[in-house]
Amino acid sequence: EAQVTQNPRYLITVTGKKLTVTCSQNMNHEYMSWYRQDPGLGLRQIYYSMNVEVTDKGDVPEGYKVSRKEKRNFPLILESPSPNQTSLYFCASTPRQGSYEQYFGPGTRLTVT
Amino acid sequence: KQEVTQIPAALSVPEGENLVLNCSFTDSAIYNLQWFRQDPGKGLTSLLLIQSSQREQTSGRLNASLDKSSGRSTLYIAASQPGDSATYLCAVKYSSASKIIFGSGTRLSIRP
Numbered sequence: 622e623a624q625v626t627q628n629p630r631y632l633i634t635v636t637g638k639k640l641t642v643t644c645s646q647n648m649n650h651e652y653m654s655w656y657r658q659d660p661g662l663g664l665r666q667i668y669y670s671m672n673v674e675v676t677d678k679g680d681v682p683e684g685y686k687v688s689r690k691e692k693r694n695f696p697l698i699l700e701s702p703s704p705n706q707t708s709l710y711f712c713a714s715t716p717r718q719g720s721y722e723q724y725f726g727p728g729t730r731l732t733v734t
Numbered sequence: 735k736q737e738v739t740q741i742p743a744a745l746s747v748p749e750g751e752n753l754v755l756n757c758s759f760t761d762s763a764i765y766n767l768q769w770f771r772q773d774p775g776k777g778l779t780s781l782l783l784i785q786s787s788q789r790e791q792t793s794g795r796l797n798a799s800l801d802k803s804s805g806r807s808t809l810y811i812a813a814s815q816p817g818d819s820a821t822y823l824c825a826v827k828y829s830s831a832s833k834i835i836f837g838s839g840t841r842l843s844i845r846p
Contacts, residue, residue: 625777656836663738663838664823679833711777722768723825723834725777 623648625726627712633732634702642697642729644712650724652715653695654679655687657708658728664711670695671718702733736761738826740837748845749816755809755840757824762802765832769798769809770823772839778823782809814844 625646634640646653654669656679666679670689684706686698695714699706712726737760747753757767766785770778782791782798784807790799797810811818823839 661838664825664836666833669833713778722780722783723778724780725770727777728775730775 623724625712625714625724627710627726627729629729630727631730633734635734636703637701640699640702640731642699642710642712642731644695644697644726645693646695646712646714646724647693648714648716648724649692650714650716651692652718653689654713654723655685655695655697656711656713657681657706658711659708667697667710702731704733707731707733736826736828736835738824738835738837740822740824740840742840743838744841744843746843746845747814749814751814752810752812753814753842755811755822755842757807757809757837759805759807759826759835761828762805763828764802765827765829767798767800767807767827768825768834769796769807770825772821772823774820781822811842816844816846818842819844 628643651672655667656664658664665681667685668687670676673692676687710729713723715721715723739758768783769781772778784791784800795812800807821839821841825834825836827834
């Protein structure tokens, strides 16, 4: 089944403790991205990747890192999480940059205390 | 500034009614527009993708229209069912290389 998976689905952590949210897609998509969703603000793009080893900042990249060493994986790294990073995070992929449908993962709800 | 707006933020209608959800965008030079459905605690599911050269797309009971000159798109849902209850988001892309800009969504509730 074609899908985008994220792990963990739920995470509660404390300020400053490094964490990684994994994202994997099995559709051989080139383009992957991370979003955060906050009430009243909608979805905002954090980082995106057009292919292996090619990443770039989205609208709200501060406090986040990403890597794209393999085509299928696009982990989101929070080196020193802060409470303002409490949010619902989505990973998405699409075959290539351009006019294609985006496929979203199920989301990761992160709480930073 | 390129913005996408969805009004109302919430809508409740009785089962069986036809309804229209609205999406407006500030810059009419769009590349494509996509409608998504989001169920509570779940990810987004793509419903319809309209290219800038198209005026509408249909899938089952759903029909999405695009009017670039007025900066509007509508999602028409025919014969609504309780299972249609969800948040509906529209998202606009301004070029093949640009990011996607999302509206904040309309939370739809269909009353049995």
